[in-house]
Amino acid sequence: MHENSRHASFLEARDLRKSFGSLEVLKGVSLEVARGEVACLLGPSGSGKSTLLRCINHLEVLDSGRITLDSELIGYEKHGEVLREISVRQLCQQRSMIGMVFQNFNLFPHMNVVENIIEAPRLVKGVSRQDSVDRAHELLAMVGLAEKADNYPRQLSGGQQQRVAIARALAMEPKLMLFDEPTSALDPELVGEVLTVMRMLAEQGMTMIVVTHEMAFAREVADTVVFMDDGLVVERGGPDEVLGSPRHERTRSFLARTVRR
Amino acid sequence: MTQQDGKSTTLGVAVIAHGEDEIRVVPRRMVGRWIGAAVVSIAAAWVIYQLVTNPAYDWGTVWHYFLDGTVLQGLWMTLLLTALTMVAGALLGVLLAIMRLSGNPVMTVASTTFIWFFRGTPALVQLIFWFNLATLFPQISLGIPFGGPAFWSASTNALVTPFIAAMLGLGLNEGAYMAEIVRGGILSVDRGQDDAVRALGLRPWQGMRRIVLPQAMRSIIPATGNQTIGMLKYTSLASIVALHELLYSVQTIYNVTFQTIPLLIVASVWYLILTTVLSLAQVKVEQHFSRGERGSASDTRGRWGRLIHAVVTRGSVRHA
Ligand SMILES: Nc1ncnc2c1ncn2[C@@H]1O[C@H](COP(=O)(O)OP(=O)(O)OP(=O)(O)O)[C@@H](O)[C@H]1O
Ligand SMILES: [Mg+2]
Numbered sequence: 001m002h003e004n005s006r007h008a009s010f011l012e013a014r015d016l017r018k019s020f021g022s023l024e025v026l027k028g029v030s031l032e033v034a035r036g037e038v039a040c041l042l043g044p045s046g047s048g049k050s051t052l053l054r055c056i057n058h059l060e061v062l063d064s065g066r067i068t069l070d071s072e073l074i075g076y077e078k079h080g081e082v083l084r085e086i087s088v089r090q091l092c093q094q095r096s097m098i099g100m101v102f103q104n105f106n107l108f109p110h111m112n113v114v115e116n117i118i119e120a121p122r123l124v125k126g127v128s129r130q131d132s133v134d135r136a137h138e139l140l141a142m143v144g145l146a147e148k149a150d151n152y153p154r155q156l157s158g159g160q161q162q163r164v165a166i167a168r169a170l171a172m173e174p175k176l177m178l179f180d181e182p183t184s185a186l187d188p189e190l191v192g193e194v195l196t197v198m199r200m201l202a203e204q205g206m207t208m209i210v211v212t213h214e215m216a217f218a219r220e221v222a223d224t225v226v227f228m229d230d231g232l233v234v235e236r237g238g239p240d241e242v243l244g245s246p247r248h249e250r251t252r253s254f255l256a257r258t259v260r261r
Numbered sequence: 262m263t264q265q266d267g268k269s270t271t272l273g274v275a276v277i278a279h280g281e282d283e284i285r286v287v288p289r290r291m292v293g294r295w296i297g298a299a300v301v302s303i304a305a306a307w308v309i310y311q312l313v314t315n316p317a318y319d320w321g322t323v324w325h326y327f328l329d330g331t332v333l334q335g336l337w338m339t340l341l342l343t344a345l346t347m348v349a350g351a352l353l354g355v356l357l358a359i360m361r362l363s364g365n366p367v368m369t370v371a372s373t374t375f376i377w378f379f380r381g382t383p384a385l386v387q388l389i390f391w392f393n394l395a396t397l398f399p400q401i402s403l404g405i406p407f408g409g410p411a412f413w414s415a416s417t418n419a420l421v422t423p424f425i426a427a428m429l430g431l432g433l434n435e436g437a438y439m440a441e442i443v444r445g446g447i448l449s450v451d452r453g454q455d456d457a458v459r460a461l462g463l464r465p466w467q468g469m470r471r472i473v474l475p476q477a478m479r480s481i482i483p484a485t486g487n488q489t490i491g492m493l494k495y496t497s498l499a500s501i502v503a504l505h506e507l508l509y510s511v512q513t514i515y516n517v518t519f520q521t522i523p524l525l526i527v528a529s530v531w532y533l534i535l536t537t538v539l540s541l542a543q544v545k546v547e548q549h550f551s552r553g554e555r556g557s558a559s560d561t562r563g564r565w566g567r568l569i570h571a572v573v574t575r576g577s578v579r580h581a
Contacts, residue, residue, distance in 0.1 A: 057460055059456060059459055088464060089464070092462040092463065095459065095460060095461070095462040096461065096462030100457075100460035104453050106456060109476065119461070119463075119471065120461035120462060123463055123464075123467050123471070124461065124464075124467075168461070169460075169461070172461060
């Protein structure tokens, strides 16, 4: 019946499974995130963190399990007892509600900063050029790059490119933001400027799932820390619990390795 | 120490001031190069000598026909056919490449089969085949297939003129090659671009048109230039179906006057002029498309410019 209407979380992922060939990458992952919550996702390399994020906006197709965002099933429609894949049009509509920021920025190199930002609002949402440009300038001011509007991505530092990428995602007015190691490709001195923008977003109430190795950021900004290993969620809880007094041996050894680094 | 300045080897003898010492640098003796130069000089001298003294070249006739109306007509047809087959080939190539990469098995198989067939048979054979299509299908009709009524019908012989046969033979062949060039270009674009496109909610064709293809152009454009230069010469195959292009136009003349060699020279000089102009245009276009790319800002001369520069400055062409 209305299983989603009562205690449903904003984002709810249930028993997600995903294999690449014979390699099972997600082995039954469940995750709940409330509206306005910031969840940091930790785990060793290859544990399936990126795959989980990519399943949430249906960049990868799940083998089984289901994801709902704001009570809307992602990627499928329920027809009686069967789940039917939705049309490309509907899928694009859903993806446009979920912003994603990548480790390698993935800005469009042949477009300047403003063009990067207005491309999706114009094509997907049909926003007028003037409105989308105005909004792009607002967003650029917010991420501290008002004066870089006419630059091309290659003329910007990594930290600046990542802030443009965040602005580009925000231009779609997403309900949820996914960050996949947004600072891992940056020189250490540029990490701070990106984390500052993310912290500001969190304070404005954006719902965020952040894959990161920045423990200080997780400790300070996260409402929830989720530790994944080998395709499973091993442990989840407040940052003090999971980072301060982890219950599981695997979490402890991962944290010990990470802190030493 | 003597190898510190790469330029010293290109200048013959150079003197490098090194603090208090002066070191005189004497380059390696290159005996092989001198022998090579001698052989090439003798060969070049002989070529020029016989060009001037052999009366069979008949340079007077060459000049007489160089701007002849028939030849210029053929020249125009060669240019027209080159342009049209390249446009058709490029459009077909984009379509085939997208079909092949679509992930739809029917599309992939259809495209792969097309490319396999049209790349695997000689353009000349295809051209003759199209010209003789009437043997296979005397009538071409538009209607319901498998014996249904026809709404429109025409004789194949009237429809497949030499020009249409050349367009089909060369255009379909070119489409198959362009498909591989476009596919390579699309695959050269970073996978992350596609992730970004999809994550933003762009439709697949929007992402292809606005994001992926413009970036693929960087590798598609130079390859297309090479194809165009090749096509300019391949159009001479159409002489076999009596299309009045450059080669056929000189053939019609020498079939009457028997001045075969001078008229082939007329055609060859025109082909050389056209390919040279296209090559220079290609350098310009490539420069345009690589503008602002990393590493190219310091040297804007392009490949040809660098080569010519290397030759006229007597530098070694080894690393050019
Ligand atoms: N498209 C794919 N095809 C095949 N295997 C894949 C694919 N994507 C990921 N994998 C494999 O799935 C496993 C999990 O990958 P994933 O990227 O989700 O890990 P991760 O936790 O994000 O690791 P990292 O910290 O290194 O980014 C890895 O072994 C990876 O090689
Ligand atoms: Mg990852």
